[in-house]
Amino acid sequence: MQAYLDNAATTQIADEAFESMKPFLTTNYGNPSSLHSHGRQARAAIELCRKSVAQLLGASPKEIIFTSGGTEANNTILRSVAKKYGRLITAKTEHHAVLEVAHKLSNEGIDVIYLDIDSLGYPDYDQLETLIKKSPSAVSLMFANNETGTVVDVPMIGKLCSANNSFFHTDAVQAIGHLPINLSTLEIHGLSASAHKFHGPKGTGFMYINKQHRIRPFILGGPQENESRAGTENVAGIVGMVKALELSIDHLEQDIKYVKGLKERFIEKIKSVEGLSFNGDHKNGLYTIVNISIPKTSANELLLFNLDLKGVAASGGSACSAGAVQESHVLKEMGVDPQRGALRFSFSRYNTSDEIDFAISSLRELLD
Numbered sequence: 001m002q003a004y005l006d007n008a009a010t011t012q013i014a015d016e017a018f019e020s021m022k023p024f025l026t027t028n029y030g031n032p033s034s035l036h037s038h039g040r041q042a043r044a045a046i047e048l049c050r051k052s053v054a055q056l057l058g059a060s061p062k063e064i065i066f067t068s069g070g071t072e073a074n075n076t077i078l079r080s081v082a083k084k085y086g087r088l089i090t091a092k093t094e095h096h097a098v099l100e101v102a103h104k105l106s107n108e109g110i111d112v113i114y115l116d117i118d119s120l121g122y123p124d125y126d127q128l129e130t131l132i133k134k135s136p137s138a139v140s141l142m143f144a145n146n147e148t149g150t151v152v153d154v155p156m157i158g159k160l161c162s163a164n165n166s167f168f169h170t171d172a173v174q175a176i177g178h179l180p181i182n183l184s185t186l187e188i189h190g191l192s193a194s195a196h197k198f199h200g201p202k203g204t205g206f207m208y209i210n211k212q213h214r215i216r217p218f219i220l221g222g223p224q225e226n227e228s229r230a231g232t233e234n235v236a237g238i239v240g241m242v243k244a245l246e247l248s249i250d251h252l253e254q255d256i257k258y259v260k261g262l263k264e265r266f267i268e269k270i271k272s273v274e275g276l277s278f279n280g281d282h283k284n285g286l287y288t289i290v291n292i293s294i295p296k297t298s299a300n301e302l303l304l305f306n307l308d309l310k311g312v313a314a315s316g317g318s319a320c321s322a323g324a325v326q327e328s329h330v331l332k333e334m335g336v337d338p339q340r341g342a343l344r345f346s347f348s349r350y351n352t353s354d355e356i357d358f359a360i361s362s363l364r365e366l367l368d
Protein backbone atom coordinates (compact mmCIF):
# COMPACT_ATOMS: atom_id res chain seq x y z
CA MET A 1 0.00 0.00 0.00
CA GLN A 2 1.05 3.60 -0.57
CA ALA A 3 -0.11 6.72 1.28
CA TYR A 4 0.78 10.12 -0.10
CA LEU A 5 0.33 12.41 2.90
CA ASP A 6 2.42 15.36 1.77
CA ASN A 7 -0.29 17.48 0.17
CA ALA A 8 1.04 20.71 1.67
CA ALA A 9 4.16 20.18 -0.47
CA THR A 10 2.17 19.48 -3.59
CA THR A 11 -1.04 17.76 -4.66
CA GLN A 12 -2.04 15.27 -7.30
CA ILE A 13 -3.39 17.06 -10.36
CA ALA A 14 -7.15 16.62 -10.84
CA ASP A 15 -7.96 14.58 -13.99
CA GLU A 16 -10.34 17.30 -15.13
CA ALA A 17 -7.60 19.93 -14.81
CA PHE A 18 -5.16 17.80 -16.79
CA GLU A 19 -7.74 17.17 -19.54
CA SER A 20 -8.56 20.87 -19.78
CA MET A 21 -4.88 21.68 -20.44
CA LYS A 22 -4.33 19.24 -23.31
CA PRO A 23 -5.79 21.31 -26.19
CA PHE A 24 -3.55 24.24 -25.19
CA LEU A 25 -0.45 22.03 -25.39
CA THR A 26 -1.39 20.51 -28.74
CA THR A 27 -3.75 22.17 -31.21
CA ASN A 28 -4.45 25.55 -29.55
CA TYR A 29 -0.85 26.59 -29.19
CA GLY A 30 -1.18 30.26 -30.14
CA ASN A 31 0.65 33.01 -28.30
CA PRO A 32 -2.00 35.08 -26.50
CA SER A 33 -0.26 38.28 -27.63
CA SER A 34 -0.53 37.36 -31.35
CA LEU A 35 -3.22 39.08 -33.32
CA HIS A 36 -4.18 36.17 -35.59
CA SER A 37 -6.88 33.65 -34.76
CA HIS A 38 -4.51 31.25 -32.96
CA GLY A 39 -3.43 34.04 -30.66
CA ARG A 40 -6.94 35.36 -30.18
CA GLN A 41 -8.13 31.90 -29.15
CA ALA A 42 -5.43 31.69 -26.48
CA ARG A 43 -6.17 35.26 -25.32
CA ALA A 44 -9.87 34.44 -25.04
CA ALA A 45 -9.08 31.37 -22.91
CA ILE A 46 -6.91 33.40 -20.54
CA GLU A 47 -9.44 36.18 -20.14
CA LEU A 48 -12.16 33.63 -19.45
CA CYS A 49 -9.91 32.15 -16.76
CA ARG A 50 -9.28 35.57 -15.24
CA LYS A 51 -13.02 36.17 -15.08
CA SER A 52 -13.59 32.81 -13.47
CA VAL A 53 -10.93 33.31 -10.74
CA ALA A 54 -12.36 36.77 -10.05
CA GLN A 55 -15.88 35.40 -9.78
CA LEU A 56 -14.85 32.50 -7.52
CA LEU A 57 -13.05 34.82 -5.10
CA GLY A 58 -15.25 37.91 -5.16
CA ALA A 59 -12.75 40.06 -7.08
CA SER A 60 -12.83 41.85 -10.37
CA PRO A 61 -10.89 40.43 -13.37
CA LYS A 62 -8.50 43.41 -13.46
CA GLU A 63 -7.36 42.49 -9.95
CA ILE A 64 -6.09 39.04 -10.99
CA ILE A 65 -2.57 38.70 -12.42
CA PHE A 66 -1.24 35.32 -13.49
CA THR A 67 2.25 34.32 -12.33
CA SER A 68 4.50 31.27 -12.29
CA GLY A 69 3.34 30.44 -8.76
CA GLY A 70 3.36 31.53 -5.14
CA THR A 71 7.06 32.39 -4.94
CA GLU A 72 6.87 34.84 -7.81
CA ALA A 73 3.67 36.41 -6.48
CA ASN A 74 5.27 36.94 -3.05
CA ASN A 75 8.44 38.41 -4.59
CA THR A 76 6.51 40.77 -6.85
CA ILE A 77 4.09 42.11 -4.26
CA LEU A 78 6.59 42.48 -1.43
CA ARG A 79 9.27 44.20 -3.46
CA SER A 80 6.78 46.68 -4.82
CA VAL A 81 4.83 47.57 -1.69
CA ALA A 82 7.67 47.45 0.85
CA LYS A 83 9.57 49.99 -1.24
CA LYS A 84 6.51 52.21 -1.43
CA TYR A 85 5.96 52.21 2.35
CA GLY A 86 9.63 51.97 3.37
CA ARG A 87 8.62 49.52 6.07
CA LEU A 88 7.65 45.86 6.04
CA ILE A 89 6.06 44.06 8.99
CA THR A 90 6.06 40.29 8.79
CA ALA A 91 6.90 37.22 10.93
CA LYS A 92 9.72 34.71 11.09
CA THR A 93 7.24 31.87 10.59
CA GLU A 94 6.56 32.90 6.98
CA HIS A 95 7.58 30.78 4.01
CA HIS A 96 11.10 31.37 2.66
CA ALA A 97 9.50 33.00 -0.39
CA VAL A 98 8.61 35.87 1.96
CA LEU A 99 11.51 35.66 4.42
CA GLU A 100 14.28 35.79 1.84
CA VAL A 101 12.66 38.78 0.12
CA ALA A 102 12.33 40.50 3.52
CA HIS A 103 15.99 39.82 4.21
CA LYS A 104 17.04 41.30 0.87
CA LEU A 105 14.79 44.32 1.35
CA SER A 106 16.35 44.91 4.74
CA ASN A 107 19.81 44.89 3.12
CA GLU A 108 18.49 47.47 0.67
CA GLY A 109 17.52 49.84 3.50
CA ILE A 110 13.84 48.93 4.09
CA ASP A 111 12.85 48.82 7.77
CA VAL A 112 11.82 45.18 8.28
CA ILE A 113 10.12 44.25 11.54
CA TYR A 114 9.27 40.70 12.62
CA LEU A 115 6.28 40.27 14.94
CA ASP A 116 6.57 38.09 18.02
CA ILE A 117 5.08 34.61 17.64
CA ASP A 118 3.35 32.60 20.38
CA SER A 119 3.71 28.87 21.02
CA LEU A 120 0.80 28.02 18.66
CA GLY A 121 2.28 30.07 15.84
CA TYR A 122 0.05 33.15 16.07
CA PRO A 123 1.63 36.58 15.54
CA ASP A 124 1.25 39.28 18.18
CA TYR A 125 -1.74 41.31 16.89
CA ASP A 126 -1.35 44.03 19.57
CA GLN A 127 2.23 44.59 18.49
CA LEU A 128 1.04 44.89 14.88
CA GLU A 129 -1.57 47.47 15.87
CA THR A 130 0.93 49.55 17.84
CA LEU A 131 3.40 49.50 14.94
CA ILE A 132 1.01 50.48 12.15
CA LYS A 133 -0.64 53.15 14.28
CA LYS A 134 2.78 54.81 14.48
CA SER A 135 3.51 54.55 10.78
CA PRO A 136 1.63 53.12 7.76
CA SER A 137 3.40 49.96 6.57
CA ALA A 138 3.40 47.06 4.20
CA VAL A 139 2.25 44.03 6.22
CA SER A 140 2.76 40.44 5.09
CA LEU A 141 1.24 37.64 7.16
CA MET A 142 0.42 34.23 5.73
CA PHE A 143 -3.19 33.04 5.72
CA ALA A 144 -2.34 29.50 6.81
CA ASN A 145 1.08 28.25 7.79
CA ASN A 146 2.42 25.54 5.50
CA GLU A 147 4.13 23.62 8.31
CA THR A 148 1.66 23.80 11.17
CA GLY A 149 -1.62 24.85 9.53
CA THR A 150 -2.06 27.78 11.94
CA VAL A 151 -4.60 30.20 10.40
CA VAL A 152 -4.24 33.89 11.27
CA ASP A 153 -7.18 36.23 11.88
CA VAL A 154 -7.33 37.59 8.33
CA PRO A 155 -10.56 39.64 8.70
CA MET A 156 -9.18 41.41 11.77
CA ILE A 157 -5.73 42.08 10.25
CA GLY A 158 -7.36 43.41 7.08
CA LYS A 159 -9.53 45.85 9.05
CA LEU A 160 -6.60 46.95 11.16
CA CYS A 161 -4.42 47.59 8.11
CA SER A 162 -7.15 49.48 6.23
CA ALA A 163 -7.89 51.66 9.25
CA ASN A 164 -4.20 52.55 9.52
CA ASN A 165 -3.46 53.19 5.84
CA SER A 166 -1.35 50.07 5.60
CA PHE A 167 -1.14 47.47 2.84
CA PHE A 168 -2.08 43.92 3.86
CA HIS A 169 -0.53 41.14 1.79
CA THR A 170 -1.27 37.53 2.61
CA ASP A 171 0.52 34.47 1.26
CA ALA A 172 -2.61 32.36 0.79
CA VAL A 173 -0.86 29.48 -0.97
CA GLN A 174 -2.14 26.91 1.58
CA ALA A 175 -5.57 28.49 1.89
CA ILE A 176 -6.83 29.18 -1.62
CA GLY A 177 -9.00 26.30 -2.81
CA HIS A 178 -9.20 24.99 0.76
CA LEU A 179 -11.03 27.69 2.69
CA PRO A 180 -13.97 29.87 1.66
CA ILE A 181 -12.39 33.21 0.75
CA ASN A 182 -14.41 36.22 -0.35
CA LEU A 183 -12.18 39.12 -1.35
CA SER A 184 -15.10 41.50 -1.61
CA THR A 185 -15.55 41.40 2.17
CA LEU A 186 -12.03 40.70 3.45
CA GLU A 187 -9.82 43.77 3.47
CA ILE A 188 -6.92 42.03 1.80
CA HIS A 189 -4.92 44.30 -0.51
CA GLY A 190 -2.61 41.71 -2.05
CA LEU A 191 -2.71 37.92 -2.10
CA SER A 192 -0.52 35.11 -3.48
CA ALA A 193 -1.79 31.73 -4.71
CA SER A 194 -0.29 28.62 -6.29
CA ALA A 195 -2.09 26.04 -8.46
CA HIS A 196 -0.21 22.94 -7.43
CA LYS A 197 -1.51 23.19 -3.86
CA PHE A 198 -5.11 22.76 -4.98
CA HIS A 199 -4.79 19.96 -7.56
CA GLY A 200 -3.64 22.17 -10.42
CA PRO A 201 -0.37 22.03 -12.37
CA LYS A 202 3.01 23.18 -11.04
CA GLY A 203 4.62 26.38 -12.27
CA THR A 204 1.47 28.47 -12.31
CA GLY A 205 -0.31 30.72 -9.84
CA PHE A 206 -1.75 34.17 -9.48
CA MET A 207 -1.71 37.29 -7.42
CA TYR A 208 -4.62 39.47 -6.45
CA ILE A 209 -3.98 43.20 -6.18
CA ASN A 210 -6.89 45.27 -4.92
CA LYS A 211 -7.92 47.86 -7.50
CA GLN A 212 -7.06 50.76 -5.17
CA HIS A 213 -3.43 49.75 -5.49
CA ARG A 214 -0.97 49.21 -8.27
CA ILE A 215 2.22 47.21 -8.10
CA ARG A 216 5.38 47.55 -10.10
CA PRO A 217 6.30 44.47 -12.13
CA PHE A 218 9.15 42.32 -10.85
CA ILE A 219 9.65 40.57 -14.19
CA LEU A 220 10.30 43.03 -17.00
CA GLY A 221 10.21 42.56 -20.77
CA GLY A 222 6.69 42.99 -22.09
CA PRO A 223 3.27 44.52 -21.47
CA GLN A 224 1.51 41.26 -20.54
CA GLU A 225 -0.83 41.00 -17.56
CA ASN A 226 -1.77 44.67 -17.68
CA GLU A 227 1.91 45.60 -17.52
CA SER A 228 2.20 43.93 -14.11
CA ARG A 229 4.08 40.78 -15.16
CA ALA A 230 6.05 40.40 -18.38
CA GLY A 231 6.44 37.15 -20.29
CA THR A 232 4.26 34.98 -22.50
CA GLU A 233 1.50 33.56 -20.34
CA ASN A 234 1.52 29.85 -19.49
CA VAL A 235 -1.80 29.28 -21.24
CA ALA A 236 -2.18 25.55 -20.53
CA GLY A 237 -1.08 26.08 -16.93
CA ILE A 238 -3.56 28.87 -16.38
CA VAL A 239 -6.41 26.83 -17.92
CA GLY A 240 -5.53 23.81 -15.74
CA MET A 241 -5.23 25.95 -12.63
CA VAL A 242 -8.60 27.55 -13.12
CA LYS A 243 -10.30 24.22 -13.77
CA ALA A 244 -8.73 22.94 -10.52
CA LEU A 245 -9.89 26.03 -8.62
CA GLU A 246 -13.42 25.72 -9.98
CA LEU A 247 -13.54 22.07 -8.87
CA SER A 248 -12.15 22.86 -5.42
CA ILE A 249 -14.54 25.70 -4.77
CA ASP A 250 -17.57 23.90 -6.25
CA HIS A 251 -16.99 20.98 -3.86
CA LEU A 252 -15.52 22.97 -0.99
CA GLU A 253 -18.09 22.14 1.66
CA GLN A 254 -18.06 18.40 1.09
CA ASP A 255 -14.25 18.27 0.71
CA ILE A 256 -13.74 20.18 3.94
CA LYS A 257 -16.00 17.73 5.76
CA TYR A 258 -14.26 14.71 4.23
CA VAL A 259 -10.64 15.87 4.70
CA LYS A 260 -11.39 17.14 8.21
CA GLY A 261 -12.64 13.63 8.97
CA LEU A 262 -9.32 12.18 7.77
CA LYS A 263 -7.37 14.59 9.95
CA GLU A 264 -9.51 13.80 12.99
CA ARG A 265 -9.06 10.08 12.37
CA PHE A 266 -5.29 10.59 12.18
CA ILE A 267 -5.21 12.60 15.41
CA GLU A 268 -7.44 10.14 17.25
CA LYS A 269 -5.23 7.20 16.31
CA ILE A 270 -1.87 8.84 16.98
CA LYS A 271 -2.56 10.78 20.15
CA SER A 272 -2.11 7.78 22.45
CA VAL A 273 1.57 7.41 21.50
CA GLU A 274 3.43 8.25 24.68
CA GLY A 275 5.49 11.42 24.54
CA LEU A 276 3.98 12.61 21.26
CA SER A 277 2.72 16.18 20.96
CA PHE A 278 1.01 18.34 18.36
CA ASN A 279 2.58 21.50 17.00
CA GLY A 280 0.48 24.54 16.14
CA ASP A 281 -3.20 24.93 16.81
CA HIS A 282 -4.18 21.43 15.67
CA LYS A 283 -7.81 21.90 16.77
CA ASN A 284 -8.51 25.23 15.02
CA GLY A 285 -5.84 25.12 12.34
CA LEU A 286 -6.16 24.21 8.67
CA TYR A 287 -7.95 20.85 8.30
CA THR A 288 -5.36 19.62 5.77
CA ILE A 289 -2.27 19.67 8.05
CA VAL A 290 -1.10 17.88 11.20
CA ASN A 291 2.34 18.54 12.62
CA ILE A 292 3.65 16.33 15.41
CA SER A 293 6.76 16.15 17.55
CA ILE A 294 7.79 12.60 18.24
CA PRO A 295 9.21 11.31 21.54
CA LYS A 296 12.90 12.11 22.00
CA THR A 297 13.75 8.42 22.19
CA SER A 298 12.35 7.83 18.69
CA ALA A 299 14.01 10.90 17.15
CA ASN A 300 15.93 9.47 14.30
CA GLU A 301 17.42 11.09 11.25
CA LEU A 302 16.14 8.29 9.06
CA LEU A 303 12.53 8.33 10.22
CA LEU A 304 11.14 10.04 7.13
CA PHE A 305 13.24 7.84 4.91
CA ASN A 306 12.03 4.70 6.70
CA LEU A 307 8.43 5.88 6.45
CA ASP A 308 8.96 6.35 2.75
CA LEU A 309 10.37 2.82 2.46
CA LYS A 310 7.14 1.55 4.00
CA GLY A 311 5.16 3.55 1.41
CA VAL A 312 4.19 6.62 3.44
CA ALA A 313 5.13 10.04 2.07
CA ALA A 314 5.26 12.74 4.75
CA SER A 315 7.48 15.70 5.41
CA GLY A 316 9.80 17.00 8.09
CA GLY A 317 8.50 20.54 7.78
CA SER A 318 9.01 22.76 4.79
CA ALA A 319 12.39 21.43 3.79
CA CYS A 320 14.05 18.08 3.94
CA SER A 321 16.86 16.48 2.05
CA ALA A 322 17.83 12.85 1.56
CA GLY A 323 15.12 11.77 3.99
CA ALA A 324 16.73 13.57 6.91
CA VAL A 325 14.66 15.68 9.28
CA GLN A 326 15.98 19.26 9.28
CA GLU A 327 15.32 21.83 11.91
CA SER A 328 12.31 23.94 10.98
CA HIS A 329 12.52 27.73 11.23
CA VAL A 330 8.77 27.80 12.01
CA LEU A 331 8.91 25.36 14.92
CA LYS A 332 12.05 27.03 16.24
CA GLU A 333 10.21 30.35 16.35
CA MET A 334 7.35 28.70 18.26
CA GLY A 335 9.80 27.34 20.83
CA VAL A 336 9.37 23.65 19.93
CA ASP A 337 12.15 21.41 21.27
CA PRO A 338 14.53 20.84 18.32
CA GLN A 339 15.83 17.62 19.92
CA ARG A 340 12.52 15.97 19.10
CA GLY A 341 11.93 15.16 15.46
CA ALA A 342 8.88 16.81 13.88
CA LEU A 343 6.76 15.34 11.14
CA ARG A 344 4.10 16.95 8.97
CA PHE A 345 1.27 14.90 7.51
CA SER A 346 -1.02 16.69 5.07
CA PHE A 347 -4.19 15.39 3.51
CA SER A 348 -6.32 15.88 0.42
CA ARG A 349 -9.67 14.76 -1.00
CA TYR A 350 -7.83 11.95 -2.82
CA ASN A 351 -6.70 10.28 0.41
CA THR A 352 -8.71 7.48 2.01
CA SER A 353 -9.25 6.37 5.59
CA ASP A 354 -7.37 3.14 4.77
CA GLU A 355 -4.36 5.25 3.88
CA ILE A 356 -4.62 7.05 7.21
CA ASP A 357 -4.74 3.72 9.07
CA PHE A 358 -1.82 2.42 7.05
CA ALA A 359 0.26 5.55 7.79
CA ILE A 360 -0.51 5.29 11.51
CA SER A 361 0.43 1.61 11.74
CA SER A 362 3.64 2.27 9.75
CA LEU A 363 4.55 5.16 12.00
CA ARG A 364 3.79 3.19 15.16
CA GLU A 365 6.06 0.35 14.01
CA LEU A 366 8.90 2.83 13.58
CA LEU A 367 8.26 4.59 16.88
CA ASP A 368 7.99 1.46 19.05
Ligand code: PLP
Pocket residue numbers: 008009068069070071072095097142144145146171173174193194195203204205
Ligand atom coordinates in the same frame (compact mmCIF):
# COMPACT_ATOMS: atom_id res chain seq x y z
N1 PLP B 1 4.08 30.03 0.19
C1 PLP B 1 3.69 28.94 0.87
C2 PLP B 1 2.95 29.11 2.16
C3 PLP B 1 3.95 27.66 0.37
O1 PLP B 1 3.55 26.60 1.05
C4 PLP B 1 4.64 27.55 -0.86
C5 PLP B 1 4.98 26.21 -1.40
O2 PLP B 1 5.52 25.38 -0.70
C6 PLP B 1 5.00 28.72 -1.55
C7 PLP B 1 4.70 29.94 -0.99
C8 PLP B 1 5.68 28.67 -2.88
O3 PLP B 1 4.76 28.44 -3.90
P1 PLP B 1 5.24 27.92 -5.34
O4 PLP B 1 5.68 26.50 -5.15
O5 PLP B 1 4.05 28.04 -6.22
O6 PLP B 1 6.35 28.82 -5.78
